[in-house]
Amino acid sequence: MSTLKHASHTLLKSINQQKVLHLIYSECPISRVELAIKTGLSQQTVTNIVNRLLEDQVIVEGEPQSLESGSGRKRVPLLLNGSRFSAIGIELSGTSARGAVYNFQHVRLAEAEVKADRYETEEDLLRVIRSVIDKLIGQIPDPTCLKGIGFSVHGLVDSSEGILLRSPGLGWKRIPLAKLLEDEYGLPVFLENDTNLLALNENMGGSLISSKNNVTLRLARGIGGAIVVEKLLVTGSSFVAGEVGHYKAFMPPYDYECYCGGRGCLTTLASSRGLLRTLGRSWEQFNEAVRAGDPETVRLSEVVRTAIVYSVANIVTLLNPDRVLLTGFMLPVWGDSFVDELKARVMAQVPETCRNVEFLHLTDVEDETALAVGLVLQSVFKIPLDSLSL
Numbered sequence: 001m002s003t004l005k006h007a008s009h010t011l012l013k014s015i016n017q018q019k020v021l022h023l024i025y026s027e028c029p030i031s032r033v034e035l036a037i038k039t040g041l042s043q044q045t046v047t048n049i050v051n052r053l054l055e056d057q058v059i060v061e062g063e064p065q066s067l068e069s070g071s072g073r074k075r076v077p078l079l080l081n082g083s084r085f086s087a088i089g090i091e092l093s094g095t096s097a098r099g100a101v102y103n104f105q106h107v108r109l110a111e112a113e114v115k116a117d118r119y120e121t122e123e124d125l126l127r128v129i130r131s132v133i134d135k136l137i138g139q140i141p142d143p144t145c146l147k148g149i150g151f152s153v154h155g156l157v158d159s160s161e162g163i164l165l166r167s168p169g170l171g172w173k174r175i176p177l178a179k180l181l182e183d184e185y186g187l188p189v190f191l192e193n194d195t196n197l198l199a200l201n202e203n204m205g206g207s208l209i210s211s212k213n214n215v216t217l218r219l220a221r222g223i224g225g226a227i228v229v230e231k232l233l234v235t236g237s238s239f240v241a242g243e244v245g246h247y248k249a250f251m252p253p254y255d256y257e258c259y260c261g262g263r264g265c266l267t268t269l270a271s272s273r274g275l276l277r278t279l280g281r282s283w284e285q286f287n288e289a290v291r292a293g294d295p296e297t298v299r300l301s302e303v304v305r306t307a308i309v310y311s312v313a314n315i316v317t318l319l320n321p322d323r324v325l326l327t328g329f330m331l332p333v334w335g336d337s338f339v340d341e342l343k344a345r346v347m348a349q350v351p352e353t354c355r356n357v358e359f360l361h362l363t364d365v366e367d368e369t370a371l372a373v374g375l376v377l378q379s380v381f382k383i384p385l386d387s388l389s390l
């Protein structure tokens, strides 16, 4: 066989194996017959691949199950040997790096957190990240099971190159984090912005699975947004698309200065970090004053609610999504029934042609470290999640 022919044969074998492995991962338990039907490969090819994966202990056989027809034949389900693989997931924010190790059966094996008041230098940030990774690796019995490190970043990232981009709220500039850590730990490293990661997860298998055009908005410590058009994540020309926090939402006298250098950004009053920076009040203190009926705070609360309504109405009119997914601990701060109020007021504001939009409220968000592990999973099994990124 010529070298070229041999190479293409090897590649084909590897593509076929990925197809089989992807199906065992995503549809497990699945039988050999179902694998042949779904991949379009011959029974013999599937059998060869499955035997190889069983030999390498990548997959295991489950308890044989009788077929419904009662023919006496049994179906042997194939499952991923999830305990043999694991990955590190890290939530990286402006005040901490929080990490966990999960095996591919979604069992958490270790966790660690390192706090940082703020990162004065890049080296500070890297020290905190290394410290979390080292603590996690120190807790697991067999580090050779690790298949990669995923990051959910509360800031802008170039996910295709694995670079942390300048983020005024967090104080770092352009750091080639993936390359630095890959060289150090010998593991593949993946980065994604936290709201983009949440939106991708919901679009792949969560509440947005049947939606093609959607916007995810998270109102929490900061404000994040993710835009999906025709199932593709829109990142913009410099990864800033969806940064709703800096949407100009407040007019004088409420147009406070934002850390981005602008004025009147939504985040200055509608996020917990913004409230603290702008008014010197925690969201709990703000909430307490609203409940106590303090007139100035009640008036300000209405100003913020209206700003959120207008922002969402403009986004709906601009992008014409079929779903808007709302999440974040700041939503109830604007009132117990704020989500219902928001829907009703947005619907009354947008053109009739945009009113096919549905609002979803996600209260139970998966832990960010688990979502970050998902970045590693999708790479190992070539789940076509990355095809969602432009």
Ligand SMILES: [Zn+2]
Pocket: 245, 246, 258, 259, 260, 261, 262, 263, 265
């Ligand atoms: Zn701003």
